[in-house]
Amino acid sequence: DQQVKQNSPSLSVQEGRISILNCDYTNSMFDYFLWYKKYPAEGPTFLISISSIKDKNEDGRFTVFLNKSAKHLSLHIVPSQPGDSAVYFCAALSTSGTYKYIFGTGTRLKVLA
């Protein structure tokens, strides 16, 4: 059973426009949600996180929105830049019991110049 899902394997966006990456989850016990960016043959880089008690967190060009009733979160990148082209993973964490992160399968973003 996949608790964290990224249903879009890929996304192409024009430079300067908004990129919206989506993530759905099934476990209402998750306390935090995180987004990572990954280039080939490198470790994922942490981008932004959000606590389950909030519905929005913003850091520069990156904003994460959380809709708990829909069990859905999204990452907005505005404006998109060619350097943003990478695979983006969402992850969820429950801090009660195990400290185990559950990752989605990733979305490959391509920003077209």
Added chain:
Amino acid sequence: SQTIHQWPATLVQPVGSPLSLECTVEGTSNPNLYWYRQAAGRGLQLLFYSVGIGQISSEVPQNLSASRPQDRQFILSSKKLLLSDSGFYLCAWSPGSGRHQETQYFGPGTRLLVL
């Protein structure tokens, strides 16, 4: 500041040979430590995690094992590698408590090719 090291960066090993990948974290104490594997074109699969010295939780039954001999050292091992062990192995750490307790940081990864 905290730093995570992983080595080697690349490894080519024959089937049936042993494996030892090492990960160390600097600049923090009592971190939670993790080993993940990313197979080609796939997501991140959690293999092991540890919340303290000698405390290892295994997520996937396989021929791999993990050990945490010191607070900031995490080792991934195998006695006999299989072809299916090929992949990109990532070590990660998280504070587990305190400010930004939820943030997990990854090492640079080790690319393992079993032939």
